[in-house]
Amino acid sequence: MSRRVVRQSKFRHVFGQAAKADQSYEDIRVSKVTWDSSFCAVNPKFLAIIVEAGGGGAFIVLPLAKTGRVDKNYPLVTGHTAPVLDIDWCPHNDNVIASASEDTTVMVWQIPDYTPMRNITEPILTLEGHSKRVGILCWHPTSRNVLLSAGGDNVILIWNVGTGEVLLSLDDMHPDVIHSVCWNSNGSLLATTCKDKTLRVIDPRKGQVVANNFEEPVALQEMDTSNGVLLPFYDPDSSIVYLCGKGDSSIRYFEITDEPPFVHYLNTFSSKEPQRGMGFMPKRGLDVSKCEIARFYKLHERKCEPIIMTVPRKSDLFQDDLYPDTPGPEPALEADEWLSGQDAEPVLISLRDGYVPPKHRELRVTKRNILDVRPPAGPRRSQSASDAPLSQHTLETLLEEIKALREQVQAQEQRITALENMLCGLVDGTD
Incomplete structure (x- = not known):
């Protein structure tokens, strides 16, 4: 008799569990727009x-701790003149988020x-450059203020949001609608999928497709899912791929290894209701004391439900093998350094003592050459005192006044925050 050899892996017994009812976010009118992004x-x-x-x-932003029923008058983030299609948090500033819309702007x-x-x-900044709706956003993983957008015009634009400028425009790479875009770990390459059923690997700074003929796949996995879109999430720390079917009610997860057969099915988390979208928490936001290795935020029609993936361990000590150092909130490069050809791996942090998000950090936008802007050439006309061009000295004075006003507003916001925190402390003390 031959004995079946069981593959050794610490992730073979990962199991998913929905959070308790009081940990969900209720009464949220999730968008009904038919778009393929995660909506979360x-x-x-x-x-x-x-x-x-x-x-x-519009989109709603809730502090993670604000679970339960959401008031119908809770403030929204509004400003787009057409439906929002995608949102993405900046990996280097937890207070900055980008949104893309059918109104062609970011x-x-x-x-x-x-x-x-x-x-x-x-908004701090409105980025205008696409000629059709913008449905894909993706921040650069290692460079400060670098944001990618892709639209229905089949164009990929890479922005420096610190200046509002387009760094790169990839407008001749895709003959049809772009379905998805993803950076590699150090942001040197892009992977894209397109309606022409071709996956491309692109070097954006060279403006070249470096691979798109993959011939035979290294592994083929049949999925018993509907025709809905699969939202993939990859955790490089554990080498696990999670596949969430939009309109499906399951999360299937697989471990990726360097040896054949390369892709190993682990398990499926299933629930009764289908998901309309899915959010994926960065590793630094997980509870390491509970051996949590992934957390999803599943969108229903009227609520959002956390789903926690855990590796069962009896010890309550920090599990080094589950939590290698992971990307933190500090960028490794400035935008100009990346554009000039430099690459750098993410700046890693340890999760041994847990992760505490830093205090509010403001994104500063500095428009370049603001004093060098010239009026468009055209026929001369007489100028009154009111429409005469401002002198450089006057412009500099105005800019200084604007800077002083901005600092004053920031100081007042900080004072308001301190007073609100003090009020919360007093309220908590009386409970």
């Missing part, structure tokens, strides 16, 4: 969900740590 983005501070909104597009928002009293309507 999460980081160690906030949960953001694209929602139904009249007269334009907006970058600063989210305060305190709950605003009214809708957030003014």
Whole structure:
């Protein structure tokens, strides 16, 4: 008799479990737009969900701790004139999120740590460059302020949101609609899928496709899922791929190894209701004391439900093998350094003592050459005192005044935050 050899892996027994009912987020009007993005983005501070909104597009941002029923008048992030199609948190600033819309624009928002009293309507920056709807956003993994957008115009734009400039435009790579875009771990290459059924690996700084003929797959996995879109999430720390079917009710997960057969099925988490979207928590936002290796935020029609993936361990000590050092919130490069050809791996942090998100950090946008802007050439006309060009000295004075006003507003926001925290402390002390 031959004995079957069982593959050794610490992730063979990973199991998924939905959070308790009081840990869900209830009464959220999740967007009904038929688009293939995840409709949800999460980081160690906030949960953001694209929602139904009249007269334009909107998304809601909730502090992670604000579970339970969400008030119908809870402030939204509004500003787009058409539905929001994708949102993505900046990996290097937990208070900054980008949104993409059918109105052809990308907006970058600063989210305060305190709950605003009214809708957030003014983005830090509006990026205009696409000629059709924008449905894909992806921040660079290692470079500060570098954001990728892709639209229905089959164009990929890479922006420096610190200046509002387009760094690179990839406008002749795709003959049809781009379905998805993803950076590699150090941001030197892109992988894209397209309606022409071709997967491309692109060097964006050279503007070249470096691979798109993969011939035979190294592994083929039959999926008993519907025709809905599969949302893939990859955890490089554990080499696990999670596949969430949009419109499906399952999360299937596989371990990737260097030896054949390369892809190893682990398990399937199933629930009764289908998911309309899915958020995936960065590793630094997980609870290491509970051996949590992944956390999803599953969107239903009217709520968002956390789903926790855990490796069963009896010891309550820190599990070094489950938690290697993982990417932290500090960028490894500036945008100009990356554009010039430099590459750097993510700056890693240890999760041994858990992760505490840093305090509110403001994204500063500096438009370049603002004093060198010249009026367009045209026929001369007489100028009155009101429309005469400003002198450089006057412009510099105005800029200094604007800077002083901005600093004053920031100081007031910090004071308001401190007072709100003090009030919360007093309220908690009386309970």
